[in-house]
Amino acid sequence: MDRDPDIALVALAVILVAGAIAAVVGGLRSDRRRSRIAGSTGAFSAAQVRGGEWSLVLDRTGDRQIQVIKEIRTITGLGLAEAKRLTDRAPSIVLDRVDHASASAAYQVLATAGATVRITEVGPPEPPAPGLCTVVLHDAGPKKIQVIKEIRMLTGLGLAEAKQLTDRVPSTVLADVDSETGAAAQARLTAAGATVRVTGS
Structure with missing residues (x-):
């Protein structure tokens, strides 16, 4: 009869020790998870707002x-x-x-x-080489589908990429092309209703 309380105390002590070990292990795992997450995001946490x-x-x-x-x-x-x-x-x-x-x-x-x-x-875009020009789309205008078709023909881009150029104006359609090619591209896009500028010499 006297041993029953001793057994109960030993069992209680074992349960408490096991619980403490589980809590420590769980805490270590949580710390590791937090470390992994911090490792993947820490490179940007100090500079979420940057220009450029x-x-x-x-x-x-x-x-x-x-x-x-x-x-x-x-x-x-x-x-x-x-x-x-x-x-x-x-x-x-x-x-x-x-x-x-x-x-x-x-x-x-x-x-x-x-x-x-x-x-x-x-870095800032490099200036075009002498004698070359860049064709920049500023506005697709009311006939966007036609402008996308012209961009695809001029550049060889896929549909989604050509559409992206019309969605994110101003955008470069052709870069470092001769003035004759630039003028021809500008004429085609302008005829399709777009607003286009040719920069460079």
Whole structure:
């Protein structure tokens, strides 16, 4: 009879010790999870608001390529084939010349999907070489579909990429082309209702 309270006390002590060990292990796991999350986001936490222009570069898709392709399509508006091409040709630029907040948000999405990505700062565009010019679209105008068709014919871009140029004006349609090519492109786009400027000599 005297041993029953001793057994109960020993059992209680074992339960308390086991609970304390479980709490310590759980805390360590939580710390590791927090460290991993901090490691993926810490590069940007100190500078969420930055000026300038930035590019988001995909280095590797990881083991979940389909999920990464889905996220790239959501981020960029690209079609399935074009988004897959980006993953197949890694390292490749997913976003180019965007603000830091946009690049950072897209970074988080792709990193969560398992991709290896990085953000790089883009310097000012280089001036065109002497004798060459750049064709810049400022407004697609009322006949946007026709303008997209002309851009595709001039550049060889896919539908989604050509549409992106019309959505994100001002945008460069042709760069470092001779003045004759630039003037011809300007004439075609202007005839389709777009507002276009040719810069350079």
